[in-house]
Amino acid sequence: xxxxxxxxxxxxxxxxxxxxxxxxxxxxxxxxxxxxxxxxxxxxxxxxxxxxxxxxxxxxxxxxxxxxxxxxxxxxxxxxxxxxxxxxxxxxxxxxxxxxxxxxxxxxxxxxxxxxxxxxxxxxxxxxxxxxxxxxxxxxxxxxxxxxxxxxxxxxxxxxxxxxxxxxxxxxxxxxxxxxxxxxxxxxxxxxxxxxxxxxxxxxxxxxxxxxxxxxxxxxxxxxxxxxxxxxxxxxxxxxxxxxxxxxxxxxxx
Amino acid sequence: xxxxxxxxxxxxxxxxxxxxxxxxxxxxxxxxxxxxxxxxxxxxxxxxxxxxxxxxxxxxxxxxxxxxxxxxxxxxxxxxxxxxxxxxxxx
Numbered sequence: 001x002x003x004x005x006x007x008x009x010x011x012x013x014x015x016x017x018x019x020x021x022x023x024x025x026x027x028x029x030x031x032x033x034x035x036x037x038x039x040x041x042x043x044x045x046x047x048x049x050x051x052x053x054x055x056x057x058x059x060x061x062x063x064x065x066x067x068x069x070x071x072x073x074x075x076x077x078x079x080x081x082x083x084x085x086x087x088x089x090x091x092x093x094x095x096x097x098x099x100x101x102x103x104x105x106x107x108x109x110x111x112x113x114x115x116x117x118x119x120x121x122x123x124x125x126x127x128x129x130x131x132x133x134x135x136x137x138x139x140x141x142x143x144x145x146x147x148x149x150x151x152x153x154x155x156x157x158x159x160x161x162x163x164x165x166x167x168x169x170x171x172x173x174x175x176x177x178x179x180x181x182x183x184x185x186x187x188x189x190x191x192x193x194x195x196x197x198x199x200x201x202x203x204x205x206x207x208x209x210x211x212x213x214x215x216x217x218x219x220x221x222x223x224x225x226x227x228x229x230x231x232x233x234x235x236x237x238x239x240x241x242x243x244x245x246x247x248x249x250x251x252x253x254x
Numbered sequence: 255x256x257x258x259x260x261x262x263x264x265x266x267x268x269x270x271x272x273x274x275x276x277x278x279x280x281x282x283x284x285x286x287x288x289x290x291x292x293x294x295x296x297x298x299x300x301x302x303x304x305x306x307x308x309x310x311x312x313x314x315x316x317x318x319x320x321x322x323x324x325x326x327x328x329x330x331x332x333x334x335x336x337x338x339x340x341x342x343x344x345x
Binding site: 079 | 323327331334335338
């Protein structure tokens with residue numbers, strides 16, 4: 001695809017990777033799978049090695065793990081679910097670190113691909129969250145109580161339920177998991193496209209005029225910093241929205 | 255006369271089929287641009303209100319920040335749906 005006389009690669013070349021192992025089977029491996037496996041191993045290693053060393057003053061890996069757990073507990077769980085959400089801290093912490101690690105490969109040299117820019121794992125995680133908050137809602141409020149609390153919000157005039165109930169049904173049971181997955185995926189796709197655009201621009205201008213590459217290269221550095229922030233923020237937002245949905249299912253609004 | 259008409263029609267038909275890709279690209283660009291207006295204004299409103307709350311009451315800045323990120327996430331979803339349409343319409 002030619003954009004402004006630049007040789008911009010087609011979008012599918014940026015996101016689709018060839019299989020290199022078990023081709024043609026359901027277990028086919030490509031770069032995305034490898035990044036996810038690496039993120040999984042990294043998350044497990046972080047907490048298992050931190051848990052193995054029991055010392056009073058945390059150092060090194062333990063320090064990172066404890067900081068992460070404290071962060072999730074203080075600024076996600078306590079703000080949205082309160083003290084009784086503390087038993088969900090392990091689940092939310094694992095989810096936060098897994099999403100963060102698979103996002104951060106966007107800026108790691110020579111890998112430079114955010115695994116969450118493919119839709120499969122974000123939608124799987126969003127469906128998992130959907131199952132969990134519906135299960136919690138049914139468990140804590142009963143099936144009909146949960147339906148009543150989520151479809152008929154209190155404090156609305158009776159006649160308006162004709163409009164409000166269908167909207168609430170769509171937003172609670174369909175839009176929530178979809179928007180959760182799309183938010184993560186689209187942010188990563190947009191970030192990857194942004195970085196690729198400035199990298200292609202820098203390379204092309206370096207080939208023709210050496211001086212012209214200075215501005216796009218500076219922009220590439222700035223955007224790389226910005227993408228580190230985005231990959232942290234998206235992990236944070238995914239986790240906090242999960243906590244909000246779970247909190248809403250445990251405690252209905254009155 | 256009839257043949258002229260036929261030629262005109264075939265040219266017109268040709269023009270229509272040839273323009274599809276271009277129209278798609280224009281639609282994708284316009285669609286994303288239009289979808290970004292509302293969320294842009296919305297995120298501005300959210301952040302302005304959050305900064306207002308944080309400066310008035312610095313002790314509750316943590317809660318305000320969390321709520322601000324939630325508000326941004328919900329507002330941003332609309333822009334991201336526009337972005338998805340843009341990706342789907344790309345030739």
